[in-house]
Amino acid sequence: MGKIILVTGGARSGKSTFAEKYVAKYGHKIGYIATAQICDDEMEFRVKLHQGRRPSTWDTFESPFDAHEIIKAQAGTHDMFLFDCMTIYISNILSQIENIDEFDRIYDLITGKIYKLIDAIKASPATVVIVTNEVGAGIVPESKLARIYRDLSGLANQLLAEASAEVFLVVAGLPVNLRKLRENI
Template sequence: MGKIILVTGGARSGKSTFAEQYVAKKGKKIGYIATSQICDDEMEFRVKLHQKRRPRDWTTFEAAFDAHTVLAEQGKNYDMFLFDCMTIYISNILSHVHDIGAFDQIYELVTGKLNELITAIKNSDATVVIVTNEVGAGIVPENKLARIYRDLAGLSNQILAQAAEDVYLVVAGMPVNLKNIKENI
């Protein structure tokens, strides 16, 4: 039975670097699930940075929309996956929504994709380290789509955290396992 490790934090907090080190230390045969779509120079630069840091023996799977399929097909072939990242995955899904006014339908779409992902992970033999962002710690966005995105990212993080064995919050490059703190309360 597969398991989830969630790694969250703010922008440039060191969460991807921590997740890469975690996977490299604990995994033997590692798959990398890349969710980014290169649509501008900035994203191309970020993708290249991530590629440069990754060991060459990791297998990369491009999965901008259907990451659950990769895990359903490959979950028995790898002991560890790095999924980077959930908030970009949500952004990809939202980019194909035609009516941002239909929040209930958008919510169903995103949570449906999330549940497919969790089910595929649980049915695999792998540990999947999922990187995500904490996007709701700032001001309430003025833009409706940005508010929907923020809300869905926060809800998705909560769902993933409940399903995860461990949840790491990374701040200034320093990870804290939130599940350990919760157990001590």
């Protein structure tokens, strides 16, 4: 049975670097599920940073929309995956929506994708480290789309955390194991 490790934190908190070190330490045959789509110079720069840190022995799978299919197809050949990142994955899906006023449909679409991913991981023999952002700690966004994105990202993080064996919060490059912290309360 597969296992989920969730790594969350703010922008530039060090969560991807921590996740990369985690899979390098515990994985043998590693797959990297890249969700980013290069749409401008900034994203191209970010992708190159991530690519430059990855060992050439890791297999990269680009999956901006259907990552559960990668897990289903590749889990027998990889013992560990790094999924980077959930909030970009959600953004990709939202960017395909024509009418943001259909919140029920959007909610069902996003939660459906999350549940498919969780189910695929649980059915696989692999461990999947999922990187995500904490986007709801700031002010309430002015735009409707930004509020929908924030709400669905927070919901996705809750669903993933509930299904995860371990949950790490990374702040200033320092990981805190939230499950262990919760046990001590």
